[in-house]
Amino acid sequence: MARDVRMKGFAERADVEVVEAFLAERTRALPAEAVDLLECVGRVIAEDVSAEVDVPGFARSAMDGFAVRGEDTFGASAYDPLRFRVLGTALPGRPFEGHVGRDTAVRVMTGAPIPVGADAVVMAEVCTESDGQVEVREAVAPHRHVGSVGEDIRCGDLVLRTGRRLRAQDAGLLSSIGVASVRAVRSPRVQLVVTGDELLPAGSRPGGSHIVDSNSVVLRALVRRDGGVNLPFEILPDEIEVIRDALLADADVILVSGGSSVGQEDHAPRLVAELGELDFHGVSMRPSSPAGVGHIGDTLVVLLPGNPVSCMCAYEFFAGPCIRALAGRSREWPHRRVTLPLARKISSAVGRTDYVRVAIEDGKVIPIATSGASILSSTVRASGCVIVERAHEGMPEGALVEVRLYDDEPPAGTLP
């Protein structure tokens, strides 16, 4: 316990915008991989997709009724119905194999292939069938109630462009054109490196001089939200060799939480500088001023302070946008933003970017008064955050501010 305690401040703090610009320049969508159709929703495709088939591939009935040659119905009316001989039935997936000629008809269900020779469908509502014949009380023009080959998608159509984040219906469309898997941007693999001898794993009961790790719980959920894949994780002892090994993980992004300041036990910054490059360490922001950014080979390393609010804030500023960008998504804040007046002023300092947790009540924005970066409960009480930019000394009561909401949930449901 009698080790030397080296303590010094940060030589120089970088501006938030400088770090953001550096990261935006450096992080691009990862290479593509094949993704199964049933897993592709939410992923970003890395190729233009064109249809290699027509959908539908056959003319089909858009109605329940009778397939006929349209011209044969000309003159039919309720007063002067025309009669057709019924040859059989066509059902979806079960075509009628014969030929429809003059004054003959085939019963069809919606979606059934139109039999050869027929070119129109008379709706069941204007037909009466008996004794192998059908009486038609309305004329139909050729092509009426017939879905033509390729009416949904034509062979060769460009259906989805590269960079598209797939929605449910996009996957449905891919299915309909016979696609079984798509090329999508690979999901970034994210390794958490959480150190701290005071930490107990999530699910433990806190006690003595130990607290339970919450940062990994928050970070893993945010990584998932942003399209990353969490690699296996355990809390590491604050030992230099262990952290060195962890920083050499095969990952696209390493998030270090704890041990990233400038005190005795803060091995991570020195190790990043030794194994790769420590691009920034110390940022003019509150909280999270001890945050840092570096890289080891192609792996991005983000140093997140151990205090829970600082950790979350530094994630949202630096790590989240990069993980989204690596996944091919927009770097932008992934939830809604709302603009509302401030109920109370926010104080800040020129030259420093502030991340202020706020609640929203009665259409007003209420800064959550709290001193500390260690007060995780402030982020739980908050609806979102307001960023006070470097050039501002704060914001007065009544000023319109943009709140980045913490989720997209509409007003809550009611439990029984």
Added chain:
Amino acid sequence: MARDVRMKGFAERADVEVVEAFLAERTRALPAEAVDLLECVGRVIAEDVSAEVDVPGFARSAMDGFAVRGEDTFGASAYDPLRFRVLGTALPGRPFEGHVGRDTAVRVMTGAPIPVGADAVVMAEVCTESDGQVEVREAVAPHRHVGSVGEDIRCGDLVLRTGRRLRAQDAGLLSSIGVASVRAVRSPRVQLVVTGDELLPAGSRPGGSHIVDSNSVVLRALVRRDGGVNLPFEILPDEIEVIRDALLADADVILVSGGSSVGQEDHAPRLVAELGELDFHGVSMRPSSPAGVGHIGDTLVVLLPGNPVSCMCAYEFFAGPCIRALAGRSREWPHRRVTLPLARKISSAVGRTDYVRVAIEDGKVIPIATSGASILSSTVRASGCVIVERAHEGMPEGALVEVRLYDDEPPAGTLP
């Protein structure tokens, strides 16, 4: 193939609002189940959660520096520093076991327990240590730079209320108070019943008179979005006994796609009426007029038309809100809404609710001109939908309309 084709129209069509109100009355959050802390984000808790511990459970240093008795520093200044004997070091998770008395100090790192006897921390920046002594150049009041017991959360605090949809930081907070699992609303189990002899399973190549099932692909993704769990699924033959068995599945919700109109092969409505109750069949809407709603025991059954756009539309109107409500979430549209002017008029008919796919270009809403409910590609081209309510004959060019967006994605990222 020579089976009887019974075709008749719907006796009476229900108004959309009537069906919605019926469902809103009938679907409430499911009972709770235990959910592991690491899986709880996005789930809705079904209990108030109070802390059974203080966080932190011990007074801790908020700074790197020296723990002292604050009153002993009074009078210290850069011109007149005071000297303290250094007894040892306290690190996070590794307390100093001795007692701090008059004019003694213990080195502390941020997060370290404050040693017994000390009540304040002097920042390292105003201290100089040498030869077992530390020179202090600034006075600190008692409690300065000390995080007190329970400063984040106090034992007994209500931290999360029932009905809350958990966010990343909520899970972090639960972790910090030693919670390993929470009671959350059970996720509704959803069984798809997709029938159609014309259908090939997703991943197949379409051919002949067969098309590839897209509805199950779309529905499974929407069910996941809405907090449901998809039960195992395969396309069923259009046979009455097979569909009967499927309708008796142990599920909270059954979504029937295809075979839900009033034609010969449409077994599902009759079977629902036979096995339970067919509450509505036929709705005054376009598309999706053949949609229906029923229940078999406690299982909600939603009949979705087989045409892809109708299927998706009926899901969004009737099934989606119920699945979200069963999961404890808001029934409301789960994505953003934007209000913008119409670039072209929308025609509708009084007495019928229309679901219009629209694109957004240059800040204007463009209805996607398409005739058919079978044109899935129209939903892919669309940014969202506009609902034209029953009382309206349509909407003129320039009218402000609310668009329900199909996703929450900010403007797209750039691929390399």
